[in-house]
Amino acid sequence: MNLLIFTPVLPEIAITIASMFLLIIGVFKKNEKTYTTISNLAIFSLLAVLFLIFSGSVPKGISFGGSLITDSFSLYLKTLILISSIIILVVSNIYLRNINLLKFEYIILILLSVVGMMIMVSSNDLISLYLSIELQSLPLYVLASIRNKSSKSTESGLKYFVLGALSSCILLYGLSLIYGYTGSIYYNEIASNLSEYDVGILIGVAFTLAGFAFKISAVPFHMWTPDVYEGSPTTVTAFFAVAPKIAALGLIVRILITAMPTLIEDWQSILILLSIFSMLLGAFSAIGQRNLKRLLAYSSISHMGFALMGVINGSFDGVRSLSLYMLIYLVMSLALFISIIALKNNDEHIENIEDISGLAKINPVMALIISILLFSLAGIPPLAGFFAKFYVLYAAIDAKLYYLAIFGVLSSVISAFYYLRIIKVMYFEESANSFDPISKRLKTIIYLLTAITLLFFLRPSIFINFAGTASASLFI
């Protein structure tokens, strides 16, 4: 047998084997250092896979009889997923030690979830799509409730699990209708069998999109997000906010553009509604929040609305703006989450907005960094977040969807209010808190990510070209 046929899926296979190997190590070698050892090995293997992708030794092509496709788009998204999971693992090492939750299974579950996400972005048929979504979300349900002594954490895990199972059912129902009406599970065959106008397939598409909307927490399928974000350990929340969303958006883009290009008018209207509602609800609901994690949950809902704007047109420019948005969103929101993780009052991690009052006097550097990140999330030029929003709005205007762009700008203005409120609390309010010094490793990561946010405008073409080559592979 020719083993070379497996080389396009080498990253997935490598991480799967690594996760099982680390699981065995964790089970048989139980002592205080187990977590650190396994964490370092996991980070090493993820870095190795990242290097494999960067060095170009992963050939492009289809594997497993067309079930998986490796192209520039999937490799780009895999890079983003790998980077975010590496950062999360590094931060978890510090955070979990603080809250005394060093379970090695945490790492194994993250690795398995990463495998699921990587298969999600390269899935090219309905069965691998469904199975990879399940593989991605099952470890996440467990991770949400991994702090099983805290009632909030178990509650969030249970909520996520029940609603996730429900959304999987809806998704599966939609997929079965698509399969029933086109007679194929492969995207390209679905696209060629779609020529007839059929009500059943529209129902299938609507159900499928509802299932996807749950996974990216777009309104009206967002109910779980604030509770789950609040209850989970903060590193897990940061992981939730970034990696699964990137994977799910990549999957949505691929299935809509390669499998249903002829139905564009139908899914466009669904996506426009999802996008507008997500942006507006994310902006309005965040205003009343006092808990930082809940606030970021609403902020991520709003950002998903913006990202969806890129898919709506179904054009190369739109997908490129979406790819760029995901990259910048990853950098910004990871940096903000890590800053929240890094700040501590007398060994207590901060939870609420008032906990960071007066940060500017005690730790002006961190206050400045958080302000930069918040300005960037609000989309103030010349920070990276501005470019992200600029390109998706440009794509919306290009598609002659002016009202969508207007809603986008409006919600961006509204959300600027609550971002600015945090800055006001940091700079202009007196504080009784003293902040603990921040560990060096966290500082390095925060500085690096903030530097990307801050200096993005100097050479935006680097990232735009990355996103451009990635998106171009969808339109061959």
Add this chain to the structure above:
Amino acid sequence: MIVVNLLFYLFSFIMIASAFMVILSRNPVHSVLFLILCFFNSAGIFLILGAEFLAFILVIVYVGAVAVLFLFVVMMLDVEFKSISSTVISYLPIGMTIGVIVLAELMLVLFTWKRDYSVTDNLSITSDKQYSNTEIIGLVLYTDNILFFQLAGLILLASMIGAIVLTVNHRPSAKRQDINKQVERDAENSIKNIDMKPGSGI
């Protein structure tokens, strides 16, 4: 042929009757037992259709695992028997409404649906009849569909790890079985003669 028809009517009659009994019986344990009967009869109908793999899976998975799990849960929960049946009347109108809607939908499907042969003919994996269902699934499950098989395995692994990590609680004070210690024990070390003084404990 007549035997097959008779069997079909037998199975479907018992199936529908037991399905009714699932929702009508007062004792939840009886409900679950009727559910198992219902599963067995649908397995019989699958066998008549020539889908022997589905029949076996139905018996193994639904009867062997799901229904037994139900049974355990029902037996452990302390359900008030009377309260269940007394609510039947109050739920009757909404139940009837949903039933009529579903019936109407079924009628719509039955009378308007046309089979598209160009689609359905492509669905079967092999057209020749020399293989049974199970053999055909066996032929593709580990070859063409190995990815799906492995992914399902990974999902099971993840859920197993999850179940263990969420429920296992290592307490240092808990007494655990140590097999080495048990094997090494012998009579000389285990039995001690103690000279007890009257009126005192060990």
